[in-house]
Amino acid sequence: MEKTRIPPTSFQTLALWISLMAVSIGTADCARRSVQLPGSSRDGGVMRPFKYAATSCRAKTASLTDFGGVGDGKTSNTKAFQAAVAHLAQFAGGGGGGMLYVPAGRWLTGPFNLTNSFTLFLHRDAVILATQDMSEWPVIDPLPSYGRGRDHAGGRYSSLIGGSNLTDVIITGDNGTIDGQGAFWWQKFHGGKLKYTRGYLIELLHTDQIFISNLTLLNSPAWNIHPVYSSNIVISGITILAPVRSPNTDGINPDSCSHVRIEDCYIVSGDDCVAIKSGWDEYGIAVGMPSQHIIIRRLTCISPTSAVIALGSEMSGGIQDVRAEDITAIDSESGVRIKTAVGRGAYVKDIFVRGMNLNTMKWVFWMTGSYKSHPDNKYDPNAIPVVKGISYSDVVATDVTQAARLEGISNAPFTGICISNVTVQLAAKAKKQSWTCTDVEGVSKGVSPTPCASLPDQGAGAEPCPFPTDRLPIDDIVFEECSYTS
Template structure:
């Protein structure tokens, strides 16, 4: 009797969904019932002296009543405790519909298990704000930006966490408007903190953002960890985490299914990013798993005009994803992508493993300078295992502006049943390689026993120890 033998792509796609199912099962199994009067503990950069529940401010968790005013009133009221030990706002079990609201300093937003913050689909619930100064224009169009669902600016010591509570961006209506060309302003992000420091976003499930999920910008000292982030793989611009002109950042233990890049490191767009001049630097990306058939596990750019440097990534996994590390830039960007260190990637079903392009030509307006050329140098990849790959490397710089300093060692790439005839396409790049299969292009010279560099010292955020914080539960889980 003949049996059906699924192709590798089918097998690996099934494996992707099985993995997602196992993760969801593990989440369910970890849930616990919390009785009224019992203590709930959680890790955070700082604990709070004062505690309040959203219901104390008229919150209604029926899934249809708007809680925008309740969230805004709660934050406003609790801001008075910023200089008296800070405050934590607990979102209890229920479905809490809300539009945009901002946080305050020395503040924790805690979303309990069984609680879902539901983003309103009413445009009127998201006040328009100016484009980011390092972008000049909105990403979806020349107009302004809708406020993020959860935001804040010029804050210190902000924690957004929970015991696997959920934030649901209800993005489908926004995606439809985007596809239909009905938006003059940029869609809301789920979480955006600007000009802030000491930020923690952790222990949450984030689903269906209208656009980017987590966007810290012009900020520093940031921990983003223990997150599950999911959106349909055909949803537009649903990047998982986008640190943008930020310093001292840790992204760790995150599972992402996305319609765009799982992690996108940015620093401003063309002449606006060059003028603003704030790089993204000192970052560790660790134990991230990505499923994104049309985008990258980690993208550097394309908005990188303020510079990207000293980025470390280790122990990464991608399944059914277009590429692993992708560098995206173009004439007009200026800036630099330098001192990038990657150690350990396990990849399954990829279009490309290494993808670098100097022709990513989206621009905010006609004012970009074609003579503003980016610098790409000192890019190190080591200890990479990949299976079911269509093309090992598609690597292109810019004519007259070669990308240099690449180093590849200990790379084993297993090809798909229908691989590209040309496995390495290398144009206007230069570097070294050793122990790479299939054999690299001549631009990446095999000089024998070399080992690509990976820093041994820790960046400052990697030394931060979280405290054990708590509150007393007010009601029983549903």
């Protein structure tokens, strides 16, 4: 195993390292050690070692086939995945960590958990298929900050790939695929035939140092990527695809997480493309873990029924310091949506969004303080959320039904709203009133059509809306050049 430090850089440059073409490591010794790897492309019958970029390289590697894996799309590989992870767990810590290589093939499996100092790597022609055998899906406790499952009171099905209380977890590949076969779950959900909440494709709890990159995620039963109570997270180069009418197939949902970087992702889903959360009503208040210091950039999204970026509705631990820029979306319900309600408590503050290019939207901006979903009737009616310090700038939107729908909370208005350099071209059948505003306070500059009176234009001499200029630590993550040589 060779590793070389790659300096902090933009994803475009990093993508050159993550292209994962099968190339020789480039030393005579390594060339002599070239071996055949199952399921990978070969040159003259010899498999060449390849390089990839990650936050950590591993000392030990193993293939799923070493543990009896069968990639025929029919044989269950649940025990093979579990045995492989258990074997590689012994190399965590001082052992240099382990990598599980998933070769080309269709690898049917039930849920399995990862371990510390671990990489799950998918070959470009590898597909991890979620089993439709419900007996392979354990039922686990609800998250403490939710008090129940999202679909039903009580427990929830385990996520396909999971883990808890871990450090240094990588899920990556050469654009391999994880397919949740979600139509099976969506049909049961719509038919009221599930007793528990659907599982997610990837969920990591209480985990520090998460790197998820260069994968395609298909047809999740519900949310796709759900880090929760976790920190130091990079999610990069992910493609997420689900039918636009599939229920609750959110793309990426950091939940009570700090220091998160989401970049260069393409998401088509039946719910929010990115949704930042931090717990639900009294349960989220009790846990009290905010989502904060979050970067979202170079995101492309299609979601006709939901938001490109959502904050909430479960935000009872608080959400602050979110920085989103260079966002492209078409045929989506709203560009940015803040969802909260009386009973949530906590806050959504210091939210900065700039550089959005939107086409075919119901609303460019949507805020609501009356989102009615509650886990139960035990929420505190005096837990009033605070929404303040919201900045939107440099937005161009076309074919829009209504520029904005901004609805705060009576006697607790949303304050510090700033909107600048925004041009909205209304659709032929747009609403007569281009802006609706209640219980909001703020300013605007260079916005067309003219906003409501509660967001008065500050004139040509006014400063544009702020966007932070400091760098967050998650921006300075150092990647390593790793090589896989069997």
